[in-house]
Amino acid sequence: GQQVMQIPQYQHVQEGEDFTTYCNSSTTLSNIQWYKQRPGGHPVFLIQLVKSGEVKKQKRLTFQFGEAKKNSSLHITATQTTDVGTYFCAGDMNYGGSQGNLIFGKGTKLSVKP
Amino acid sequence: KAGVTQTPRYLIKTRGQQVTLSCSPISGHRSVSWYQQTPGQGLQFLFEYFSETQRNKGNFPGRFSGRQFSNSRSEMNVSTLELGDSALYLCASSLGQVTGNTIYFGEGSWLTVV
Secondary structure, eight states, rough: OOEEEEEEEEEETTTTTTTTEEEEEESSEEEEEEEEEEETTEEEEEEEESSOOOOOEEEEEEEEEOSSSSSEEEESSOOOOOGGGEEEEEOOSSOOOOGGGGEEOEEEEEEEEO | OOOEEEEOEEEEOOOTTTTTEEOOOOOOOOOEEEEEEEETTTTEHHHHHTTTTEEEEESSTTEEEEEEOTSOOEEEEEEEGGGGEEEEEEEEEEOSSSOOOOOOOOOOOOEEEH
């Protein structure tokens, strides 16, 4: 079936180091969304990418959507302890509007050592 | 604007019992979906309701059911609980538009089956 693969599963970094998580879809996506879940919390929407090759920035976070709209990445520059959590990508598989078309990756759990 | 509200937040049930979880979406949102989150399986889509109709369904057994009311509030029910049903159950709402939906998660209901 349709899948969104996300790697790595875990990432441990020293505070100040960079961090990147990658998502790959088996099918072309209409858009991709990124969420962050803090320990003990619920997923919170970060951003949505729609256009082929799109790049968006939020302070130290850079999000990219591949040219083929099958892959995406989230890069954090100079991580801080507040970045700790699990980052999920969610690929929207078609234009039907249904939330059921969102396929979540398994997430990358980021830990930051001060 | 109030966020997605889920009740109860925590509950403990015994195998074989049934449970009902409630979700109030963000005002104006007509689409409500439910997810099960476990450490091993990640975020798995249960079903989605839009305007009181089930619009999409994931791969869960018939013990998992849901409904949506005219005010968009939703409930999900799990009958004949099994130990493996222990999980965080997340409700999410969105406008349910054709494309580019952003979904907003509630804080979840932590279910423990003993």
